[in-house]
Amino acid sequence: MTGISAREVGVEFDGRVALRGVSVELTERRIAVIGSNGSGKSTFARLLNGLVAPTTGSLTVHGLDPAHQARELRRRVGFIFSNPDAQIIMPTVAEDVAYSLRGRGLARDEVRDRVTAILERFGLAAHADAPAHALSSGQKQLLALSAVLITEPALLVADEPTALLDARNTRRIAAALLDELPQQLVLVTHDLRLAARCDVALWFDDGRLIAQGSPAELLARYEREHA
Numbered sequence: 001m002t003g004i005s006a007r008e009v010g011v012e013f014d015g016r017v018a019l020r021g022v023s024v025e026l027t028e029r030r031i032a033v034i035g036s037n038g039s040g041k042s043t044f045a046r047l048l049n050g051l052v053a054p055t056t057g058s059l060t061v062h063g064l065d066p067a068h069q070a071r072e073l074r075r076r077v078g079f080i081f082s083n084p085d086a087q088i089i090m091p092t093v094a095e096d097v098a099y100s101l102r103g104r105g106l107a108r109d110e111v112r113d114r115v116t117a118i119l120e121r122f123g124l125a126a127h128a129d130a131p132a133h134a135l136s137s138g139q140k141q142l143l144a145l146s147a148v149l150i151t152e153p154a155l156l157v158a159d160e161p162t163a164l165l166d167a168r169n170t171r172r173i174a175a176a177l178l179d180e181l182p183q184q185l186v187l188v189t190h191d192l193r194l195a196a197r198c199d200v201a202l203w204f205d206d207g208r209l210i211a212q213g214s215p216a217e218l219l220a221r222y223e224r225e226h227a
């Protein structure tokens with residue numbers, strides 16, 4: 001079963017409410033999540049792969065219940081953060097990508113072939129044996145994307161993936177996420193141009209989902225209110 005279904009989901013951290021009464025059904029492929037700082041966007045994103053658990057309500061992500069199928073959920077939902085440095089685990093680029101496939105019972109040749117293919121897809125083949133930390137910020141974000149997509153997730157959640165990137169690398173990551181990805185994507189972003197390229201937008205304010213709809217309409221309203 002594809003899609004995201006939340007029923008009256010609330011999240012509290014130490015008694016402080018981060019999300020309240022979020023109900024939503026999402027089957028669109030590209031979902032933008034917008035809202036001011038502290039409005040609950042990251043908390044919503046983190047619910048989707050079980051990094052955060054609902055305090056109240058219930059949630060289904062691609063047919064899985066995060067409360068009871070957390071391990072399976074983490075296998076099926078890829079997550080990338082704004083800071084790619086935080087996601088580098090292994091010394092070299094190829095090793096870092098291969099690490100994502102550990103424990104999946106794949107033969108060594110199969111792992112090598114998949115790593116080669118994904119590094120070629122994201123223009124990193126020439127850096128396969130380079131130290132991962134020596135890449136540029138944009139290349140590191142492409143590495144993070146490679147390390148997640150090699151696992152063929154059903155859903156990719158990206159939490160401000162272009163926040164640290166210049167215009168050229170933003171375009172590159174945006175093309176990879178918005179134009180080339182067959183999977184469902186949840187994109188948390190303050191970049192309204194990226195949000196505009198999604199199929200639906202969700203607007204969070206003070207922990208509530210206050211509006212959802214076509215990006216063109218919703219973003220125009222958002223811009224007016226935040227001008």
Ligand SMILES: Nc1ncnc2c1ncn2[C@@H]1O[C@H](COP(=O)(O)OP(=O)(O)OP(=O)(O)O)[C@@H](O)[C@H]1O
Pocket residue numbers: 013014016017018035036037038039040041042043044
């Ligand atoms: N792990 C945590 N522990 C305590 N409070 C948290 C935690 N994570 C988030 N919060 C609080 O929950 C609220 C929503 O935070 P969240 O990170 O979801 O907002 P956001 O919309 O992603 O903000 P930003 O645009 O600044 O990244 C904030 O008040 C934040 O302080």
